[in-house]
Amino acid sequence: MNDGVMTDAVRRAIEQDCARLVNLYANLNDAGDWVGVALLYAEQGTMTRPTAPDAPIVGRAAILAAFQARPARVSRHIVGNIVIDVESDSSASGESAMLLFTGTAAPLVGSFHDRFVRTDDGWRFAERRGSIVFDR
DSSP states (O other), rough: OOOTTTOOOHHHHHHHHHHHHHHHHHHHHHHHHHHHHTTTTEEEEEETTTOOOTTTTTTTTEEEHHHHHHHHHHEEEEEEEEEEEEEESEEEEEEEEEEEESSSSOOOEEEOOOEEEEETTTTEEEEEEEEEEEEE
């Protein structure tokens, strides 16, 4: 950053870091690495599952507990159409499409609307809001 002006290189680096979070979230989720998933959130981050859009879960500890309470399943998340909008050197927002396959149910098609924040540990989700577009 020079005199408060963001260079293209810095903007692209932020976009890449945030897009990596989106992809890493899918991989860790499919691996059942709940600690890893929870650590992708800021300490007071908010998660809203696509299947429960009116029930936000607030805080890294609560997010971890919610994942740990979920019944075990085999899943594969496919994410795409990731677009990150850099707002500043410490905040960004983004949208992505999600396709979820599980071993027992029809695939779900949804999306995520994310807010990202730079923390001492790097970029993290400040908010992750999921929604189902259609499920059959």
